[in-house]
Amino acid sequence: MKKILVLEDEPNIRSFVVINLRRNGYEPIEAENGMDALSQLEKNPDISLALLDVMLPDIDGFEVCRRIRASGSKIGIIMLTAKSQEIDKVTGLMTGADDYVTKPFSPAELTARVDALIRRLGNDAGDKPSYEISSGPFLLNTRNRTLEKDCKRLKLTQIEYLLIKLFMENPGKAMSREDILRAVWGEDFSGELKTVDVNIRRLRIKIEADPTEPEFLTTVWGFGYKWGY
Numbered sequence: 001m002k003k004i005l006v007l008e009d010e011p012n013i014r015s016f017v018v019i020n021l022r023r024n025g026y027e028p029i030e031a032e033n034g035m036d037a038l039s040q041l042e043k044n045p046d047i048s049l050a051l052l053d054v055m056l057p058d059i060d061g062f063e064v065c066r067r068i069r070a071s072g073s074k075i076g077i078i079m080l081t082a083k084s085q086e087i088d089k090v091t092g093l094m095t096g097a098d099d100y101v102t103k104p105f106s107p108a109e110l111t112a113r114v115d116a117l118i119r120r121l122g123n124d125a126g127d128k129p130s131y132e133i134s135s136g137p138f139l140l141n142t143r144n145r146t147l148e149k150d151c152k153r154l155k156l157t158q159i160e161y162l163l164i165k166l167f168m169e170n171p172g173k174a175m176s177r178e179d180i181l182r183a184v185w186g187e188d189f190s191g192e193l194k195t196v197d198v199n200i201r202r203l204r205i206k207i208e209a210d211p212t213e214p215e216f217l218t219t220v221w222g223f224g225y226k227w228g229y
């Protein structure tokens with residue numbers, strides 16, 4: 001039975017959702033606030049999908065969504081938005097939600113959305129397609145040469161793309177500047193090793209929260225660099 005997290009602070013709505021999910025063959029896991037939801041997800045790593053209410057007593061549903069995605073989780077997320085305002089839907093989808101249902105909703109509508117998303121997730125054979133490399137909050141798509149951090153697209157030059165691809169393909173491996181130069185610029189490149197440093201610096205500005213204290217692309221002193229995540 002697929003586990004579904006139901007985050008909703010109003011007991012009436014929560015039990016209404018839970019009953020309907022059970023009736024449709026799902027195993028609901030209940031949470032009444034944002035922090036509770038995050039700890040339930042930790043306790044139940046096999047949860048397939050989460051229904052997240054937006055207005056909650058502690059952290060809001062968008063923040064819960066953001067934290068789920070920041071942890072690298074690819075579970076299905078449906079936002080339960082109270083208002084029918086477009087802004088809620090847009091924010092929800094931008095923070096990494098897959099779908100949204102506007103309250104009040106009928107049991108049939110909710111289960112139809114849940115079924116559809118479960119089907120969609122199931123069709124993505126395996127965990128992730130072979131052209132995707134994920135690491136922490138990053139998702140690199142080698143088919144269309146794009147990088148996302150926390151589901152947000154980062155604009156990279158082709159050199160920066162090749163650099164981050166090299167690092168994400170070799171997590172934890174210390175790479176010398178010579179190795180990096182050869183792998184990214186090619187054997188015939190006659191430029192200086194400084195070229196590597198300059199481009200790493202630019203890449204850090206795009207991917208690190210604080211480029212002077214890099215958390216992901218770290219320096220290996222006197223040697224080169226490492227994907228430290």
Ligand code: CA
Pocket residue numbers: 008009010053054055056
């Ligand atoms: Ca609420």
